[in-house]
Amino acid sequence: MAGPKRRDAAVLALAAVAITAAATAPFPQGQAAAGARSQWAGTPVAQLLPRTSIQSPLPSALSPQPQADSQDCLSCHGDPALALSLPSGETLSLFISPEALAQSEHERLGISCDSCHPNITGYPHPAAEFATRRELTHSLYLTCRTCHSANYERTLDSMHAQAAAAGRSEAPVCTDCHGAHDVRPPDEPRSLISETCGQCHTTIFQQYRDSVHGKALMRGGNPDVPVCTDCHGVHNIPDPRTAQFRIQSPELCAGCHADPQLMRKYGLSAEVYQLYSVSWHGVDVGVYKSHWPGIWHESAVCTDCHGVHDIRTAQDPASRVNPDKLLGTCRQCHPTAGPNWTGAWTGHDPVSRERTPFVFYTQAFYRSFTPAVLIPAALYLALQILRALAARIRRSLP
């Protein structure tokens, strides 16, 4: 698609679409920005950013020519009508919003346009080598790794990279989540992270938005509830459908739900994980976690009963662990369970007379029965041994 002819065609197209340009879509992922900022803390990226902003914005290899000021580029690209017709039939707006650019993190750091567009060093620009907007994105996003190499490499282990390797071109790359010209801190506000993921994962995002976590996040920007990346990771997002992810998921929940300070803030018990880990399900899961994490195991983990993205409080009538719905939840795994079955669940609470009387009285019985039998038996035997020794000594005396 490259070549002088194609370039001429492109220039003609600029004029042709000028009128309709206002209606065309802005640059893809215009609003997107995701990834926890905390992710950057302590990474080489965090140290790199301020330093490069003070001295040379980027390694000189990236900008062999004297850097063009972004104002130079905006003299053309500040025109909302500027657009390009692609061979695919798509129209690519070439408009860069000066306002969005001015607010971007890169502009603030003085990073010039040609840092990310290294092939464009002057005018006229080289011929476009892409047939679709997606091809353009794929040809440009790799420049991110020049500075953000650690995070780029993390993405290579991610579920998204697997999808891309399987030929799914819509699998997200850097700019799909972070934006391009308008790149901003991805967690301001914090709910932006989940909203970014929700651009593609719409159903899951709707479930999450109505969950106890999502509601707290969306309403008041709660700093404690998990956003997508807290459970799924940021750049190296693993496949959550593997045996390994499943068996380790209770630990993930425990990250917050076993934190006494955090749980006290919301009037929740911080013992839930500890009590789970000694329960029937939990012991089983613990063994698989430490020995056979790669073997799929059905013993219930937190999400099997509480839900995954749609977690609600147990008091919520829509919650799977609401007393009215609990039996149905048990029957997911124990399909023939009768109505008494839920009574077998000792809950995430310590043994008590009120909640779990059978266990309580059994425990009380054995706490007295065991020593009441074994201690007198041991004492009796000790006396017998002493007496037998005494008798033997007496017999051996002359």
Added chain:
Amino acid sequence: MSAPARGSPFSGRPPVRTERTFQRFNRGQRWEHAALILSFTVLLLSGLPQKYRAAAWSQHILATPERVELLRTIHHWAAVLLIAEAAYHLGRALWLMSRRRLSGAMLPTWGDVRDAAGMLRYLLFLSRERPRFGKYNFEQKFTYWFLFFAIGILIISGLILRFPLFFTRFLPGGIIPAAKLAHSTEAIVAGGFVLLWHFYHVHVERLNLSMFTGRLSEEEMRQHHPREYERWMSEADAEAQAE
């Protein structure tokens, strides 16, 4: 009843000392005990790694999920043997009872309380004489009845754990965690009791193999079961007089 003399069949030699032995356990009782040893040992050994699954030694044994399954299968088959033995034992007792032939020798009596007090006096050097025991002394009766109820609890709680869906059809769900607690705790108490109490009395205090040979020597009878010995002697005298 019989106390056959094991005499020397050789003539022309000076008669060797003859020793009479007395039947203590019949063949059926000895087989029952063998079944009990086998099932109880296998159950204890296959149950412990399941109870202590979080412990390193247990995870060494249960190194693969297949081994967990195998161990459970072994435990369940040993339980089948124990349940069969318990059913036979109870069934035979009921059958004998219906014919009024069940011996009451194993039933606890006030005499056992007196014997225990007397034994305690002897052990505390307050008395020089041991109590004179009958066929089963109070230690042996305690062993029997302790294990009787322990095995009852283990079988019931084990069945609840094996068939939880069935039992919660008519029993409250709370019995399942209670059965889990009772099963593993009772097993430890019973196992500890057998190791401590039973093993001391039949292996250390004196080697009492009557449960395998079925018989006790006259000397053992005189020393450890004098009341039973005297009863037999007087019965034998009465028979001799009758003849």
